[in-house]
Amino acid sequence: MRFNKETFVAGFALFSMFFGAGNLMLPPLLGFKAGDAWLMVIMGFVISAVIIPLLGIFAHARLQGTMLDFAKKVSPTFSLIYCVLVYLISIALPSPRTASVTHEMAIQPFFGTSAWMTSTIYFALVLLFVLNRSKILSILGKFLSPIIFIVVLSIICIGIFSVLTPEIGPSEFQTPIVSGLLEGYQTFDAIGAVVVGGVIIVSLKIKGENNFDRNRSLIMRSGILAGIGLFIIYAGMIYSGALFGSDFDENINRTDLLSGLSLKTLGSVGEIFLSILVGLACFTTAVGIVTGTADFMKGLFGGSQKVYLITAIIGCILGVLMGQFDVHYIINVAVPALMFIYPITIILILLNVLPDRFTSSLVFRSVVVVTILFSIPDFLGSIGLSDLVSSLLKILPLGVYSLAWLLPALTTLVIMNVFVPKSSKSKGTL
Template structure:
């Protein structure tokens, strides 16, 4: 098999790893509410949902390690703790959302099932598949992803040429920032940290023994292919969401909007068919999250299989409890966790792309520490009335927009590097 074909195969595998059916409900709603500003929303969304995940993969290509290695320059304990937090967010929020999306798109419109019944049956099946690992999920993922992509591209293409009324005005005051923050909900940057380590381990299985430079080349090229695919789908869904924003009520839910867009372009049968495919894709995503989390905790406990079973069972229990809630509730709940974990994740991604000269352990600790500290006001505004935080917003740039950590982290990076340089010069002079 030639190198180009191998790179494309790996690129499609990476695409499938990022392609969560739950993510598909986010872009149309951004376009729907963005209206004529859809392109600004798209730019913000693409930065956090494609560019930063791509940088995470490039960081893995450079590190040739695991997610724990991303944080080990702060400390090994921090790397482990950060990884645990990422997996906890995955099983408490990302995984249950797949059940909620399945219920609202594929169950509720056609059957008289309660959401608790759906999540209970759904995660009972997830547990069975997670415990009895086999090739069924690989088979489903291999064929499901291309089918869903083709259907989405058909929806986008038909939607682009279907007549519609003039767009309603956008609902966002800051469409660019809104798009960026909504990209957090895809969990793609977190997925980049998780998937990247797996990709590094699997590159040799696909393309044989390579030196470090060749591994980096393969990962970079494959990652660009994968993220380009996501780019096309995200932009297309945002655009048609904006184009038809006069067709639906303002309070339409995200899953209902995607289903309705499918009905406009493909008819009711096409909408139902997409709903079934999305439900199965959500299920494969849920199994992958549970298996990945269980594997991680199994590794922490010296490959103890009992730890794997307990983690899988607890993950599915959380899935049943949280997955019975509406998608909107789970997304709103996720904001609290994501406003903490994303500043840390983005900081680690950026720092791991740099050479040791500019990203020493001291720089890591200062930048990550500041990112964490100044993300606290961004988090608090979802718990405390904004009026009580005005004094913080007045002194922290961009904090009103949920990005109060950015400037302190950048300043900390510059000052930390200046400090390290001075210390190195002093040591050089003394010697």
């Protein structure tokens, strides 16, 4: 597999669009709580925040269409509803969260300005980049992403090699792998894969790259590079959090821990480096989300540039409004949405990377319907109705781990391929 300059540019661009607010803030605290179980936590986190998103990029490379293609085998109506929900969640939660994190960690400590001013200027710059979307791959891949990667890697390496006799405490988690996997939901990386993967495809087409096989190879290779970068950063940040666990108060929050780690590793200049890192990482993610949403709406309305402009403006305005909330509040609000949409997204990604002979329309519909049904108890529990579903979740396999949908979905996939006649599957009926 050959990695040329174009592959590295696209790979860094993908990495930058994935690597945002949650990607910076979540791993250190996860490692801090993981203690001596940090390796198990890394395994769980990597599944939901690296492997599944990478499969999402592979699915895009295979389809080379729009996000509507991800669920078209279920039904056109379902595909449209799913896509609209994903884009609404994306511009209402992870995109504004990037502005909130930037304000709390990169702007307010130095300038004392209001969140309104920060988010207004922030999303004005996002809009500028989105409206110049033909240059996105080049700007993100050649300039911003390498800076992000180098700064984070510096924090990790200095931290690891500066601790001669690490004192890692016991873990707070009873099931470290599951805790890591569920925390990986909050990165939004699986959803990000189906959103920003489309951005890469549209960007390639704008550049005149229409060779299917060449684009597939480029997208897959760049996805692998982005996945390697994410793995290095996630694993390093989780281990750093565990390594310095005894140096911080047990009730420390995400932002304070990240700031403390940068101060201990990079010294007095650490705060400045961290501010630059936070601003860049968050900004590139916001650009990817708003661009992806605008591309989708433009495609729905026959390629209308006016729709692209209107969507981009609305996305940025929503970012300004939601960006006023505290980042921890946004993370908590996101949990119910993630508990519902994430299982569907994961299953759609898995189905789209499997060979066509295993994924007829009937298989798609059956597996997705089962996933939705068995994710409802987890969703109800996340919105405060745990008393209604607690007994049910205890009965369902993996229900107590908020993964009640997983085994039923996989079982349905196997049953539909083993026991249902091929003629029925090809017709899409039982």
